[in-house]
Amino acid sequence: MKEVIATTNAPGAIGPYSQATKAGSLVFVSGQLPIDAEGIPRADLSVEEQARLVFHNLKQVLADSGSSLDHVLRAGVY
Numbered sequence: 001m002k003e004v005i006a007t008t009n010a011p012g013a014i015g016p017y018s019q020a021t022k023a024g025s026l027v028f029v030s031g032q033l034p035i036d037a038e039g040i041p042r043a044d045l046s047v048e049e050q051a052r053l054v055f056h057n058l059k060q061v062l063a064d065s066g067s068s069l070d071h072v073l074r075a076g077v078y
Contacts, residue, residue, distance in 0.1 A: 007064035010057040011035040019061045027065045032057045051077060 005020035005027070006012075013019050013030060020029040034042045034050035035057070042053055054077070059069050 005029075005061060005065045007060055008037070009060035009064070010037055011039050020065055022065050027062065027067050027071075029058055029061050029065075032061075 001023075003022040004018045005022055006018060010019065011033070014033070017030055020027055022028075032054045034045060034053045036042055036053065037057075037060075042050060045053065055069070055075075058072075058075070062068055062072075
């Protein structure tokens with residue numbers, strides 16, 4: 001059974017998809033942009049700071065799914 005994951009601790013999905021989907025013990029997280037939890041794009045930050053913000057958002061989505069960054073198998077940064 002699949003479960004849609006949505007948290008208010010990270011920016012909402014931009015488009016017709018969810019922040020994450022949980023299927024059994026697996027969690028599939030959608031891509032994140034350097035946007036703060038209030039939905040404000042943070043282009044004013046350095047590339048490193050933007051990457052940290054993206055991973056912070058991922059961490060929040062994973063926490064609401066009952067998981068954490070410790071269980072991530074793969075992450076791509078573009």
